[in-house]
Amino acid sequence: MVNTEYPRDWRSRRREVFEQDGYTCQNCERKGGEKGDAELLAYHLVPLDAGGSHDTANLLTVCRQCKRRLTEAADASAEGAAEDSMVDPIESLQDLQRAIAYVDKIESLVSKYANQVLGDGDVDEGEIVRNSESFLIDARDAKNHILTAKLMFANLHLEADTQAKRDAIAHLSEEVLGLLRYELEIVGYFQDYINVLTTVKCPKCGYDADQDSKLCGECSRELPVFWECLQCRTDVDELDEDYCSACGNELPELPPEQQRELESVQEATAATLTEWQSQLETVLTVVETEVVPAHKN
Known part of the structure; x- marks a missing residue:
């Protein structure tokens, strides 16, 4: 019962x-x-x-x-x-292989997001800020892919004629769901990372302004623009640039509060990435030592 x-x-x-x-x-x-x-x-x-x-x-x-x-x-x-x-149920070993392949594709995407937050990504911060809406849409799509993968394993109706097979499939489903939860967290941290980079705070009153605002909407003070040179309006690509590559003008630094927020997101991402990689090893172990042997016998 x-x-x-x-x-x-x-x-x-x-x-x-x-x-x-x-x-x-x-x-x-x-x-x-x-x-x-x-x-x-x-x-x-x-x-x-x-x-x-x-x-x-x-x-x-x-x-x-x-x-x-x-x-x-x-x-x-x-x-x-x-x-x-929303998704087809997993009813055969072929369906299970398809679902695992789907999770593999998500893993590659999540790895890119984690690397980007940790400063090892292929895209410069400036490009992410200038195209933030597009990156946020991609992140939402990634979350939908993860949800689809979760539903795949929630719809797992694979028939098993032995207790060993039933136990192996149940264990695999449990571990994959844990893996996908970590992946959801990492995508969420990538979204937080974008939000931190696109936030503009007034250095005088702390007012949160829109990314493209030049003046504070509360006190009218000129706002620092971290991704554009105030002298010649050249785009800035990397957060750690000190001087404009076009005119040599000194570039503003990210305020301490935002820098701390960015570091907090990076620390959380690094911790979750470690847990995720460990969980991935667990999933592979379950497949190799439980699922495959159970279906060979």
Whole structure:
């Protein structure tokens, strides 16, 4: 019999998931908590009646409207209406290989985001700032890909004729969901990184201004422009440039508060990257030592 009772610490688990997801619906990106008005819920990726647990790795922050949509999609899949579902269920080893390949593609993208935040990316900071909307859209698309991958493994209905196969598949699903949670965190840090770089604060009153503002909207003081030389208006590409490459004019430095915010995002990214890489090794180990042997026998 399936145990659908909620644990005594459910509220703390739910709050932990909300905090991990930045109080943001991972499907439509509406914000809740103090930063928005969306009603947030913790969604079980693998439903309780399908053997899912209350572990935070099996929970995702969604708004009430998106939870309804996800639940309807899961019900449609369970009823055999796969064409109406958000993703096709995993019902064969070929489907499982396809889902793992999909996760592999996401890993490559997430690695680029992590490297960018940590200063090892292929794109200069100035380019990211000047095209911030495009990069933020790409990041939202990446989150949607991760959500799709989560739903793939939530829709795992692979038949197993032995207990060893069932245990191996269940363990793989659990570890992949944990891996994808770390990937969601890294994409979120990349979004935070862009927000820090595109923030313009007035050095006099601390007012947050738009990226392209020249004067403070509160006190009318001229704002420092970190990605453009104030003398000749040449674009600045790298944050650590001290002088304009075109006219030699001294460039403004990132204010200490923003520098600390940037370092905080970088530290969090580095920590999550380490956990993510460790989790990736765990997933590969489960595939090689449990899933493959179980299906060979």
